[in-house]
Amino acid sequence: MSHATGGFTLTVPQRTPAADIRRFLDQHLWWIEERRAERPVQPNVAPGTLLPVAGEELTLLRGRGRSARRVGDALEVPGEGAVFARRTLVWLREEARARMVARLDHHSARLGRPHRGLTLRDPRSRWGSCTAEGAIMLSWRLILAPAEVMDYVVAHEVAHLAEMNHSPAYWRVVEGLFPGYERPRDWLRANGASLHAWRF
Incomplete structure (x- = not known):
């Protein structure tokens, strides 16, 4: 399925x-x-919807102007229907990029291995990847998960800068970057499908 x-x-x-x-x-x-x-039930992206963002719930409200903006515990989004949903998605992707780049730089510096930039995509079969050249891809949908889940996936991909496999040595690198990684990994295994249920 x-x-x-x-x-x-x-x-x-x-x-x-x-x-x-x-x-x-x-x-x-x-x-x-x-x-x-x-x-999972497909959530509705419309005014009044509670949108999960890095472990918080933001209430979607109709806003003014041309782009979405966060105001306290709300996300004010201008437009109606498909425009409302598209502008919500644009804001989510920008928020995801800002947070992911910060964590990517953090983990990469701790490991002492430089990365070659970040690409955001919407893959169905994986949450991220790392090439032998150090280019990292992450799913923007991780912004819909708790913050520690997104951080774990970033650390998981950064660990591949040192070990391009999933050997015991690789998992030791992950543990060094993100102690207790099992909990967010288990959350993603149990709840990852709910992140794909959101349609924009």
Whole structure:
């Protein structure tokens, strides 16, 4: 099941009779319905919505001007409908970049290994990556998680500047950068799908 779309993909050998495929689907319909029921509800991005940002909840309010701005525990966003959602996303990505660059620079300096910049994307299968050249990619959706979760993923990718693998030596580097990394890693495993439920 795709957490992004809620759709299912069935892969079958070539020349499988259509009747066999239909029979298989009929026999497993209960499983499909259970997975659909488990899918996080798609939150609405509109005035009044509580938006999670780095462990806080900001109330989305209609604002003025051309861009969103934080005012206390609220995010004031101008526009309606798709414009409101798009401007909320622009603000989230800018906030994510600012926070991630700060933590990236921090962990990289502690490790004594320079990185080659940050790219923000919206991948479905991973939260980040690090190339052999030191270029780091992170999912902007991590801004929707608690701050320590985002910080853990940044540290996880920075650790690859020293160890381009997931060996015991690599995890020792992660532990040195982010002691107690297991808790935010477990949070992400349990709740990561909820970050992809937000549509902008």
